[in-house]
Amino acid sequence: MTDHPQTRVLYDHPMSGNCQKIHMMLACLDLPYETIFVDVLNGATKERAFTRMNPMQQIPVLRDGAQTICDSQAILVYLAAKYDPDWADRTPIGMAKIAEWLSFAAKEVSNGPQMARLWHLTKEDGIDIGKATASGLKVLAQLQAHLADRDWLCLDRPTIADIAVFPYIATARDGELPLDEYPAVCAWLRRIRDLPGYRPLKGTREMAEKYKNSKEAYE
Ligand SMILES: N[C@@H](CCC(=O)N[C@@H](CS)C(=O)NCC(=O)O)C(=O)O
Numbered sequence: 001m002t003d004h005p006q007t008r009v010l011y012d013h014p015m016s017g018n019c020q021k022i023h024m025m026l027a028c029l030d031l032p033y034e035t036i037f038v039d040v041l042n043g044a045t046k047e048r049a050f051t052r053m054n055p056m057q058q059i060p061v062l063r064d065g066a067q068t069i070c071d072s073q074a075i076l077v078y079l080a081a082k083y084d085p086d087w088a089d090r091t092p093i094g095m096a097k098i099a100e101w102l103s104f105a106a107k108e109v110s111n112g113p114q115m116a117r118l119w120h121l122t123k124e125d126g127i128d129i130g131k132a133t134a135s136g137l138k139v140l141a142q143l144q145a146h147l148a149d150r151d152w153l154c155l156d157r158p159t160i161a162d163i164a165v166f167p168y169i170a171t172a173r174d175g176e177l178p179l180d181e182y183p184a185v186c187a188w189l190r191r192i193r194d195l196p197g198y199r200p201l202k203g204t205r206e207m208a209e210k211y212k213n214s215k216e217a218y219e
Contacts, residue, residue, distance in 0.1 A: 008033040011053075011061040013040045015121070015208065017114060017167030018072040019060040020201045024163050025076055028197030029083045041122065041212045073102040076160040087160050097154040101161035104139075105168075112136035113168040116175025121208040136177045140185060143169065147184040151191060158195060166192050167201055 010026070012019045012035040026033050038044045038059050045057040054061045054070040061068065062075045064082075069075045080087035089095050112135030119127040143165075146153070153161040170189050172179040179186065192198065 007063070008065070009063040010035050011038050011050075011059050011063075012036065013038055013059055013211075014202050015211065016040065016059060017117075017171060017201055018058075020167040020199065021072045021163050022060050022062060022075050022079075023199050024166070024195075024197045025079050025087070025160065026197070027199060028087070028163075028195060029079060031079075031083060039211070041208065071106075073106055073164055076102070076164055080160050086157075087163075089155060089159070094155055098159055098161045101153050102164050105161075105164035108135065108139050108142075109165055109168050112139040113172045113175050113177060116177060117168065117171055118175075120175050121205055122212065132175070133177070136172065136175055140169070140172065140177060140179065140182045143185045143188070144182040147188045151188070153188075158192065162188075162192055171201055 008026075008031060010019065010022055010033055012023075014037075038050065040059055044050060045054070045059060051057055053068060056070060058070070060072050060075060061070050062078070063069075064078070067078070069078045077088065088098055112132060115127050115132035116129065116136045118124055119129045119132060150156075152158055153165060155161075166189070169179075169185060170192075
């Protein structure tokens with residue numbers, strides 16, 4: 001894999017919500033970047049060159065000049081700290097509140113809405129759709145209760161916490177979760193869509209089939 005010492009490169013798949021977090025953050029920060037397509041549905045993250053870059057064998061990975069950062073939550077932390085700390089926070093309690101939601105994105109949102117979407121779009125082996133659906137419903141109920149009396153997940157302004165949780169909640173219907181039954185969650189999604197960095201995430205069963213059955217990159 002080549003080095004890009006002066007450039008910013010996102011290793012990406014157009015259907016990935018974890019990559020969408022980084023597209024949104026880079027757009028909110030108005031930072032230019034390139035993308036490299038990673039054929040994750042056909043095992044490209046398991047290849048030796050990719051594994052050397054990210055031993056976790058997952059996208060997204062961001063190369064920013066000489067730095068390589070893996071994991072969507074870690075990339076959000078890095079981008080905010082480096083380019084606009086208002087997207088995170090400098091106070092101990094503010095940092096802790098953001099970390100709570102980054103952990104929620106990495107575990108609860110991933111095990112629930114992300115896995116339900118992946119199963120319904122790709123029927124990937126190894127996903128227990130019953131468990132993913134139950135976890136997804138619990139996540140939506142928790143968010144509905146939390147957002148009933150606030151606009152943002154924490155700190156009274158949009159932060160990397162909102163960006164980290166957003167993509168797999170916004171696409172909950174792909175996982176056949178009843179998003180419309182959670183009005184406070186839908187209102188929060190609309191507020192995020194109004195941010196300057198918003199971009200919709202692609203994802204249909206047909207598209208998943210296409211990416212699985214061909215080596216094509218972006219259409
Ligand atoms: N905790 C990681 C999870 C990333 C993740 O699940 N990436 C998926 C694509 S959205 C992936 O690369 N899957 C390939 C694999 O796990 O083998 C993050 O937040 O970046």
